[in-house]
Amino acid sequence: MKVRATRDQIVEAADRLIYEKGFEYMAFADLANAVGISRGNVSFHFKTRDEILSAVIELRFGRTRRMLEQWETEGIDARERIRSYIRIPLTNRTQVLRYGCPVGTLCTELAKLGHDDLVQASRIFGLFREWLGRQFTDLGLAGHSDALAMQVLAWSQGVATLASAFHDEPFVRAEVRRMEDWLDSLVPGSGRPRRPRKLRGRQSAPARHP
Amino acid sequence: MKVRATRDQIVEAADRLIYEKGFEYMAFADLANAVGISRGNVSFHFKTRDEILSAVIELRFGRTRRMLEQWETEGIDARERIRSYIRIPLTNRTQVLRYGCPVGTLCTELAKLGHDDLVQASRIFGLFREWLGRQFTDLGLAGHSDALAMQVLAWSQGVATLASAFHDEPFVRAEVRRMEDWLDSLVPGSGRPRRPRKLRGRQSAPARHP
DNA sequence: CAGCAATTAGGACAATTGTCCTAGTCCGTC
DNA sequence: GACGGACTAGGACAATTGTCCTAATTGCTG
Helix, strand or coil: HHHHHHHHHHHHHHHHHHHHHHHCCCCHHHHHHCCCCCCHHHHCCCCHHHHHHHHHHHHHHHHHHHHHHHHHCCCCCCHHHHHHHHCHHCCCCHHHHHHHCCCHHHHHHHHCCCCCCCCHHHHHHHHHHHHHHHHHHHCCCCCHHHHHHHHHHHHHHHHHHHHHHHCHHHHHHHHHHHHHHHHHCCHHHHHHCCCCCCCCCCCCCCCCCC | HHHHHHHHHHHHHHHHHHHCCCHCCCCCHHHHHHCCCCCHHHHHHHHCHHHHHHHHHHHHHHHHHHHHHHHHCCCHHHHHHHHHCCCCCHCCCHHHHHCCCEEEEEEEEHHCCCCHHHHHHHHHHHHHHHHHHHHHCCCCCCHHHHHHHHHHHHHHHHHHHHHHHCHHHHHHHHHHHHHHHHHHHHHHHHHHCCCCCCCCCCCCCCCCCC
C-alpha cells in the first residue's frame, strides 16, 4: 500500500515528463523533484531509467485498454465508437498541439534509439489497431478491417505531427471533420442521419478526400 | 575554404546524428569522434549545441529547396511532381522504417522542448507545403491547394510514424500506392492514362480511400 | 622567410548524469 | 514495547555533459 503510493507517484510523474519532454529528458532528479522525494528514494523503487520506462508503458497500456473497453460498452454502434477515436486529437487538442501524440512520439523516440521497449510501446498502437479493426468488422468491412484501422491510425498520427509542428488548431478541427465525413461515407447505407453542418470558410470541402 | 571543410563535416555528422538518434543524443564528443577531430575543435566552430542545430536546419532547408526546384524543372506535369513527393517514404524506406521522417521527428522533438528553433525547422515543412500547393494549383485545384498540401503532408507523416513504430514495409508500399491512386482520382479528366496494376493480396482495394 | 590570423588539440571546469551504498525512520506484527 | 522488514534521505561515485581557455600548429600573405 505504502510502496504503491510513492511508486505510483513516480510512474505518474514519469508519464507526464516523458510525454511533455521526451524519454531522454526524464532524469532521476526531475522525478524526485516532481514527486517531492529524494533521488535515492526513486532509485529504491526503480533501479534504472529503463525500468521506469517499462512501468510507464505498462501504465499507458492498461489505461488505453480500459478506455477502449469502456468505449465498447458505451458506444451506441461501431460508427459512433470509431468516432470517439477520431475525435481524440480534438478532445486533447491543447496537449496534442504542444506535445503531439503520446504514443506516436514515444515510439518515434524509441525507434531512433533502437530501444528494446519499442516493441512494448508499439503494442499500445496495437490495442487501437485491433479495436478499430473490430469496429470496422462490425460495420461490415471485415475484409479490409485491419487495413482501415491502420489508415485511421496513420491519419491521426499525421494530424498530430503537423498540428504540433505548425501549432495549427484549425487544421486539427478541419481534419477531424474530414475524418468523420470519410467515416460516414464508408458505409452509406447504414441509415445514420447525416447531420447538416454549417460550412466554415477555411475547411470548405477540400476535395472528395482521402 | 579550410574552415568550411571541417565545419561542413561537423554539420554533416550532426545532420546524421540528429536524424538517427535525436537532437538530445547528439553530443560534442560524438561529433568530434565522427569527424575525427578534438572536442575543442568542434567548440571552435560552434560555441553551443543550439548553433549546430541551427546550422543543420539551414542545411536541410537548402537541400530541400534545391530538391524541390529540381523536381519543378524535371517533372513532366504537376501530377508527376506530386508523385515524386508521395514516393519519398518508399524511396527512403530503409531509413524511414528505422528513424521515421527527418523533418517530422525533429519538429516533434523541438516542439516538446519548446525550443525556439521549432519555427525554423517547421519552415522545411513550409517548403513542401508551398511547393505542393503550387502543384495542386497547377492541377486546377487552386481553391483547395493549401488544404490539399496539408493533407498530403499529414498523410505521409502518419505513414512514416506507423512504419517506424511497426517496422512495416508492406504498409509503406500499400499507403504509397493508395496515395498515388488518390492523386490520380483527384482530377480524373486530366487525361493521364491509369496504368493497370496487378493487385497483390495484402492491399487489395481497402475501401474508396481516404 | 617572417609574420599573422585561422585552425587545432588538449585539457580545465563546474554541473549533471545514472547508479550504488549506508545509515536512519517508519509502521505493522509478535 | 521490541523486533524486523519496508521505506526514505543523503551522499558517494565515476562518467559524461557543454563550455571555456591556452598553447601549439597550420597555412596563407607579404
